[in-house]
Amino acid sequence: MSTGRKIQVLYIDDEQNNLNGFKATFRFDYTIFIASDTVKACEYLRDFPEISVILCDQRMPEKTGVQFFEEIRVEFPNPVRMLITGYTDIESVIDAVNRGHIFRYIKKPWTDSDIRSAIEEANKFFLTNALLVAKNKELTSAYAELGKFAYSITHDVRGPLLSIIGALDLAKGMDDLTELRELLGLMSDAVTKLDEYIKNTHEYYKLKRGQLLFSEIDLNVLLSDIAALFKIAGRNNNIQFTSNVIQNKPFYSDEISIKMILNNLLSNAFNYQRKNAKEKYVDVVMEVVENDLVITVKDNGIGIHENHINNIFDMFYRATSEETGSGLGLYNVKDALNRLEGTIEVQSVIDKGTTFTVTIPGKSHGAV
Amino acid sequence: MAQYNKLNFIVIDDSKLDCFIAEKIIKNTGKCESVMSFLQAKDALQFISSATPDDLTHTIILVDIQMPVMNGFEFVEAFESLPGSVVNNYTIYVISSSINENDLHKVHNYKSVKQFLNKPLTSNNLSLLLS
Numbered sequence: 001m002s003t004g005r006k007i008q009v010l011y012i013d014d015e016q017n018n019l020n021g022f023k024a025t026f027r028f029d030y031t032i033f034i035a036s037d038t039v040k041a042c043e044y045l046r047d048f049p050e051i052s053v054i055l056c057d058q059r060m061p062e063k064t065g066v067q068f069f070e071e072i073r074v075e076f077p078n079p080v081r082m083l084i085t086g087y088t089d090i091e092s093v094i095d096a097v098n099r100g101h102i103f104r105y106i107k108k109p110w111t112d113s114d115i116r117s118a119i120e121e122a123n124k125f126f127l128t129n130a131l132l133v134a135k136n137k138e139l140t141s142a143y144a145e146l147g148k149f150a151y152s153i154t155h156d157v158r159g160p161l162l163s164i165i166g167a168l169d170l171a172k173g174m175d176d177l178t179e180l181r182e183l184l185g186l187m188s189d190a191v192t193k194l195d196e197y198i199k200n201t202h203e204y205y206k207l208k209r210g211q212l213l214f215s216e217i218d219l220n221v222l223l224s225d226i227a228a229l230f231k232i233a234g235r236n237n238n239i240q241f242t243s244n245v246i247q248n249k250p251f252y253s254d255e256i257s258i259k260m261i262l263n264n265l266l267s268n269a270f271n272y273q274r275k276n277a278k279e280k281y282v283d284v285v286m287e288v289v290e291n292d293l294v295i296t297v298k299d300n301g302i303g304i305h306e307n308h309i310n311n312i313f314d315m316f317y318r319a320t321s322e323e324t325g326s327g328l329g330l331y332n333v334k335d336a337l338n339r340l341e342g343t344i345e346v347q348s349v350i351d352k353g354t355t356f357t358v359t360i361p362g363k364s365h366g367a368v
Numbered sequence: 369m370a371q372y373n374k375l376n377f378i379v380i381d382d383s384k385l386d387c388f389i390a391e392k393i394i395k396n397t398g399k400c401e402s403v404m405s406f407l408q409a410k411d412a413l414q415f416i417s418s419a420t421p422d423d424l425t426h427t428i429i430l431v432d433i434q435m436p437v438m439n440g441f442e443f444v445e446a447f448e449s450l451p452g453s454v455v456n457n458y459t460i461y462v463i464s465s466s467i468n469e470n471d472l473h474k475v476h477n478y479k480s481v482k483q484f485l486n487k488p489l490t491s492n493n494l495s496l497l498l499s
Contacts, residue, residue, distance in 0.1 A: 155466065159383065162488045163385045163386050166489060166490065167385060167389055167488075186385040186388055187385060318436035318437075
């Protein structure tokens with residue numbers, strides 16, 4: 001569908017001379033496929049989905065061009081259909097045009113410029129349609145996400161708020177200070193959860209609407225920025241935190257996205273620990289291999305059950321009731337990786353731990 | 369429910385705060401024989417299916433809708449497939465912060481669910497429900 005490439009045109013005619021002449025005339029400007037019957041034509045359409053324009057002769061022995069177009073419309077709705085015909089068939093052509101089977105017809109005998117302008121017009125129409133389809137798809141998915149957001153607001157935002165309202169009401173009648181303190185602690189968790197949700201929503205928006213900015217990244221600097229916070233969390237919760245950076249050459253990518261990815265994976269690794277485990281650890285390795293950045297985040301935490309592992313990147317999906325997840329973290333990670341054309345793999349065993357491996361292709365110097 | 373002097377309660381909610389609140393409010397009613405909370409519906413289901421039925425005390429279940437792993441609806445479905453002798457010992461109330469119409473309508477589809485309650489649970493609406 002790329003505009004920089006030659007337009008791909010399929011021409012169907014039962015007369016081999018016409019086919020040969022057509023190909024000889026237009027092969028420098030377009031990629032031409034020729035077929036002397038409709039069976040062969042369908043094979044081409046199946047094998048070359050980038051064919052955007054079909055020209056067909058009306059008078060063929062087994063079926064007319066109009067019949068052929070009617071037939072293929074369901075299986076190949078996208079290529080633009082044009083009929084080549086003499087005046088004698090004009091009634092059936094008008095009918096076919098009106099029923100939407102045909103974009104345009106070219107009368108015989110045709111001139112090179114007739115064909116050329118018809119192909120250019122048809123291709124423009126094809127590209128516009130393709131763009132519309134792509135935009136519609138985007139819009140459909142945006143609406144679906146909006147729906148999910150609206151639903152999650154009632155739970156993830158309203159939930160903690162209602163809890164706090166309930167807690168305040170309860171606190172009014174409480175005299176026991178120890179009990180009151182316990183309640184305050186739980187209220188504080190609820191507020192933290194709410195804040196987490198809002199931060200993640202902001203991150204989601206930034207990712208969706210923001211531009212990627214490719215620059216040279218010093219992985220040591222990037223990691224030490226992020227690791228500082230986790231080192232404190234590690235000390236407080238008795239989790240051993242180790243990290244290793246192997247970078248022998250410059251790496252170009254979008255720093256904000258990579259920070260967000262690393263931050264989310266580390267947060268999960270630190271949060272989803274087994275409470276009573278003796279030797280808790282989180283290990284992160286960042287290595288530039290060939291042109292790719294490979295990030296491995298490994299923990300010996302609670303693990304992810306195999307029933308959930310395929311869903312963990314879904315929006316608002318939560319695989320555990322442990323801790324205060326928003327259901328947006330890994331969704332954001334996956335979304336950022338899609339934009340960076342990166343991949344993520346996860347290996348996990350319940351009660352043994354989880355390893356996430358992220359691969360992000362580097363951009364060549366200065367590329368945007 | 370006036371026929372029972374004392375009631376058992378089971379609270380199922382993934383929010384620790386909501387469990388805490390519910391427990392306190394339930395205890396404050398003075399009509400409670402015992403109260404247990406579960407952060408995971410699966411654990412509650414496990415408990416219910418292995419508990420020995422007690423003819424003298426009835427159990428009220430307060431279950432949240434939106435929970436990870438097993439949500440409130442999934443819990444009710446699994447609960448309804450338990451033997452009748454078990455099911456009859458319980459009355460379920462669904463409690464949620466949801467104002468989603470689909471959720472509200474869905475509640476009516478389950479015969480074991482007595483009523484939908486809005487969060488937060490307060491002494492007032494709990495007393496109303498028990499009177």
